[in-house]
Structures are given as structure tokens and as C-alpha cells.
Amino acid sequence: MSQDHGARPEGAPKSSRAAAHSGPRRHRPQVFKLDEAEITLAPEPLEAEIAALDVPAEARPRRRGISWSGLFWSAVGGLASLGLYLAVSRLITDLFAQAEWLGYVGLALAALLVLASVIIVAREVAGLSRLSKLDDIRARAASALAGDDRPVADTVARDMLRLAAEKPTLARARADLESHLGGIIDGADLVRLTERTLLPTLDARARQMVSDAAKSVSVVTAVSPKALVDLAFVLFTAARLVRSLALLYGGRPGALGMLRLAGHVVGHLAITGGMAAGDTLVQQIVGQGLAARLSARLGEGVVNGLLTARLGLAAIAVTRPMPFTALPAPRLADVATGLVKKAEEEVSAGGAV
Structure with a gap:
């Protein structure tokens, strides 16, 4: 290689021409003259160019703001729980001060209160989950009707069969629908068949x-x-x-x-x-x-x-x-x-x- 031409030595600073080709894509090495007048050394590091990059909005980290309403209700719930605990604790302490057997009765009643509260909360959560399941089935049925989606319609039919299994009067209808699940039926038609059979x-x-x-x-x-x-x-x-x-x-x-x-x-x-x-x-x-x-x-x-x-x-x-489609509302x-x-x-x- 002659004195006028040569590859950029390893560790040498990048030129502006080389920087113009820098990026996510890889380019082949190029040969250039070291004494070309138009070649100027770029500053290190290229902070200005890095700052000028157009980063997509979805790639930028999202700020996780504070939900003040959630914080408010969490604080209210925490204070109410602490107040209830202190009230029950003082009551049991006073009962023990009056008589030992009264204290144990108070402890038993407090335990029953906690157990009943847990059961009630569990039942409420299960009830809300059940209602959400019905809403989800209805939404998926509407989606299968709109897009004629057989896989989605199949999930709707099977969920409806599980609901119908709880009702003995629908045993024959359930067996009839199960016999058609293996057939070649379009998604929208399967949703209508499920509605006509079970509802x-x-x-x-x-x-x-x-x-x-x-x-x-x-x-x-x-x-x-x-x-x-x-x-x-x-x-x-x-x-x-x-x-x-x-x-x-x-x-x-x-x-x-x-x-x-x-x-x-x-x-x-x-x-x-x-x-x-x-x-x-x-x-x-x-x-x-x-x-x-x-x-x-x-x-x-x-x-x-x-x-x-x-x-x-x-x-x-x-x-x-399910929405009214095959059957009149x-x-x-x-x-x-x-x-x-x-x-x-x-x-x-x-x-x-």
C-alpha cells in the first residue's frame, strides 16, 4: 500500500465521512487519502448526532406516574383497617381485664369475624369473576360473528357447554351441540348453532x-x-x-x-x-x-x-x-x-x- 493511500489504522478517530456511514447497518471497508482537504475529524463522542437520532415513541421508556386516586383509596383502606384492628384489640383487652373467659369469647368472635370476612370477600371476587366471564364470552361471540373466526367460535361453544353443564334441563341440548363440534362449520355458523341449541x-x-x-x-x-x-x-x-x-x-x-x-x-x-x-x-x-x-x-x-x-x-x-343473532330479541x-x-x-x- 502506498504512502498516499491506506486503510484507517485501528484505534484512529473516525472521520466525518466514516461517521456518515455509521449506523445499525455494516458497510465494507473503504480506502481514502489521509491528506484530503475535505476530510475533518469529528469530535468524540458524537453526542450531538446521538441526541439528534429520531427514537420512536414506543421505544422510549414510559414514565410511571403516581395514581393519586389509587393512593388515596389505599390510604383510606389502610387507615380503616388499622382503626378496626385497634378497636377490636382494645375491646379484647378490656374483656380480658374484666374476666378471662370474656377475653377468650372475644377472641373466638374476632376469629369468626375474620373467617366470615374472608369467605364473603372470596364469594364477591368469584361472583365478579363469573360476570366477567359472561362478558368475555359475549365479546368473543361478537368477534367470531364479525370475523367468521372458527377458533374463537370453538372457544365460545365450549365455554357455553361448561355453563350448560350446570343445568340438567340442557343435557339433551348439550349433547346435540357436542356432536357438531367436530364438523366442518364456519365460525359465525357455529356461534349461531350454539345460540339456537342452548339458549x-x-x-x-x-x-x-x-x-x-x-x-x-x-x-x-x-x-x-x-x-x-x-x-x-x-x-x-x-x-x-x-x-x-x-x-x-x-x-x-x-x-x-x-x-x-x-x-x-x-x-x-x-x-x-x-x-x-x-x-x-x-x-x-x-x-x-x-x-x-x-x-x-x-x-x-x-x-x-x-x-x-x-x-x-x-x-x-x-x-x-351471547348476543341475539340466530334468535329474535x-x-x-x-x-x-x-x-x-x-x-x-x-x-x-x-x-x-
Whole structure:
């Protein structure tokens, strides 16, 4: 190699030309003149060039901020737990000071309190997990229908079979569906087949439960003289109806689960237009002529019954583990037929006041 040309010696500083080719890709060695005028030495280290690199946002480390709301509730829970512990500890100490046997009784009762609390918490967690499982099945069923995804549909069918295994009345339907799992069926068709096989009996029972609750509310609020009694009965019937529907479709809600279901039902009602009330709803169901002939109390009972039926339909949509696709969704007229007949009988018998 001549004096004018030569490879860059090992350990020599990189030139700007070499730096221009530096990066994640490897290049072949190049030969250049050491005395070229345009070659200048770059500063070491290349902090400016490193800082100018465009790093993708997803590659940058994320800052983990403090969740102040989580910190607040954690502190509240910790203080409440400490206060309860101190209160129980002082109580047991005072019991021992009074009599030794009272102290042991206090210890036994405290142990029972802890055991019952653990069991209640475990049941609430299991109930919430069960409701989440139903929501997950419903979401996967909708995804399989939209994308015609057979693997996802297969998981939906098998999860529905596990839910149906808890209901002896669905033994024949379960065996029928299991016989089709090995067949060549598209994902969307498998979801529809699962719905048609396992859910018609449960849907019929759910409609009957909603209709019975609506009739009960209608009768009680029509004859009850006090509005407070009406309100209490309506709230009790609505809560019992939502819980019964959840149990029917495979859920086991506890207290927290009921709160979650109530939120879902209210959200569903808000999305679907809310609960209509008053003369408009009565006229839509029983007809304008009959609505005009209803008495004040009877009309109020019919309206409350219809509102309960509307709430029940929302609860069916929330607790049902699969969306309505192969089977028709229940309508308000389907579950309010008994209310209409009762109103007609009362009017024809001269019961209007």
C-alpha cells in the first residue's frame, strides 16, 4: 500500500465521512487519502448526532406516574383497617381485664369475624369473576360473528357447554351441540348453532320472569295507597329480577356484582333510549283509546309494570352470555301482553274510577 493511500489504522478517530456511514447497518471497508482537504475529524463522542437520532415513541421508556386516586383509596383502606384492628384489640383487652373467659369469647368472635370476612370477600371476587366471564364470552361471540373466526367460535361453544353443564334441563341440548363440534362449520355458523341449541329454553324462561315481575309491580302499585310502598316494592322487584336473570344465564352476583349489573343495566337503558314513561308509553303499548279510558291508579300501575318490563329486557341483554343473532330479541310487547289484557279487563268490567 502506498504512502498516499491506506486503510484507517485501528484505534484512529473516525472521520466525518466514516461517521456518515455509521449506523445499525455494516458497510465494507473503504480506502481514502489521509491528506484530503475535505476530510475533518469529528469530535468524540458524537453526542450531538446521538441526541439528534429520531427514537420512536414506543421505544422510549414510559414514565410511571403516581395514581393519586389509587393512593388515596389505599390510604383510606389502610387507615380503616388499622382503626378496626385497634378497636377490636382494645375491646379484647378490656374483656380480658374484666374476666378471662370474656377475653377468650372475644377472641373466638374476632376469629369468626375474620373467617366470615374472608369467605364473603372470596364469594364477591368469584361472583365478579363469573360476570366477567359472561362478558368475555359475549365479546368473543361478537368477534367470531364479525370475523367468521372458527377458533374463537370453538372457544365460545365450549365455554357455553361448561355453563350448560350446570343445568340438567340442557343435557339433551348439550349433547346435540357436542356432536357438531367436530364438523366442518364456519365460525359465525357455529356461534349461531350454539345460540339456537342452548339458549331457547333459557330465553323463554327469562321472558316469563320479566312478564311475571311486570304483572306483580302493576298490581301492587295499582292497589297500594302510598307512594313510598310503591317505590320500595318496585326497587325490590327490580333487584330480584336482575339477580334472577343473572342466575338463570350462569352468573352468581354478590353485593358488588349486583352493583356492577345495575350499572350495566342503566348504561344499556341509556344507550337504547332510556325508559319512556307516562301516557306516551301506555299509548304505544295499549293503544291511545284504551289509555284514555284507564283510571289514574290503574294507569299508574300499567306504567310501572311497563317500566319494570323495560328494565327486565335490559337486564336480559346484559346478563345473556351471547348476543341475539340466530334468535329474535324479546320486545316490550312480548312481555307486556299480560298487562294489556289486565287493563282491558278492568276497563270492560267498569273498574275505572
